[in-house]
Amino acid sequence: MVCCLRRSLYGLKQAPRAWFERFASVVTAASFSPSAYDPALFVHTSPRGRTLLLLYVDDMIITRDDSEYIAFVKARLRDQFLMTDLGPLRYFLGIDVSSTSDGFYISQEKYIQDLLARAALGDERTVETPMELNVKLQSTDGDPLPDPMRYRHLVGSLVYLAVTRPDISYLVHILSQFVSAPSTVHYSHLLRVFRYLRGTITHRLFFPRSSSLQLQCYSDATWASDPSDRRSFSAYCVFLGGSLIDWKTKKQTAVSHSSVEAELRDMALLTAEVT
Structure with missing residues (x-):
């Protein structure tokens, strides 16, 4: 016997996919489009500005230029889902967010x-x-x-x-x-x-409100620093204006024969990330 379920049930391996397809259909009907870089990021663009909706399982963040459209989106979501509006963003997935006149922490x-x-x-x-x-x-x-x-x-x-x-x-x-x-x-x-x-428990990242949109990238590499396999480590960080937006530390996939080669591998990794 085979049962055809009329809706997804928690615990089934198909449940996450079914939930995301259901949610995506609702926000797509509200003129959102999925981002080409992150399928859980939905973007709406109009002459009045841009609205971004970021989804993580069943938690979401909405930010905008057009506050009226945010209210419209919330109303559409309430019609389809049992939803709680927690107000301005302060805490999300273990991350504290605070806003000041200068920027965000x-x-x-x-x-x-x-x-x-x-x-x-x-x-x-x-x-x-x-x-x-x-x-x-x-x-x-x-x-x-x-x-x-x-x-x-x-x-x-x-x-x-x-x-x-x-x-x-x-x-x-x-x-x-x-x-x-x-x-x-x-x-x-x-x-x-x-x-x-x-x-250093109070250390925070700061994203200023007024900042240039110029990318600044820095990279560095060690040479043969792993004593077990003699591979090098790459590290880089990327700033958008005064905001640190990306960073990474990674062991290189091949053994570099010189410090110059290790640095070039690191620069290639960073260039690919920026591109």
Whole structure:
């Protein structure tokens, strides 16, 4: 016997796809178009301005030039879905957002507080840097942890924190390489990151309201810095005017034969991202 469902049910693997298709049909009927760069971003353009709608599962952000059209969109969504309007954006997916006359600040202060509680450091010490200078971790360092699940959980949480904290991006990338078999040495360096976060919990990213639209890109690379495979690391950051909009740390896919080659690979990675 085969049952044909009249609507999607939670728990079925088809449910997310069915929900997104339903939502997309509603906003498309309201003259929105999906972005070519992100299918969860919908754009409406009219002579009165532009309206953007960003969807994450069943949470959404709407921003606009035309406030009247926002009210129209909300009314259309309420007709089709059970929806709660939470007002101006202050908190979204663990990210705090605050608005001033100069611009916007985003941070994850509450998220860091929850992480510190889960890490249970046992002291109140802070450090000025997330990692000691010239430290090169290897898989053979220290003794294996009896229960690696805690290490994996904390490192995974830091991966999401790096969304607003580019200062820990490199170290999170390093620590993520040892999640399969972490050791006591790796765990001690992980705890150092949390002590650094405790002392810098109020650090935020700032996006000024008045800023040029000129792209400024910076890149750097290490040469043969991984002692296990002698591969280099690439890192870059991209500014739109005075706003940091993109950054990344990544191990290069091939072994570079010189520091010049490592830098050229890094520049190629950044150029592809900017393009």
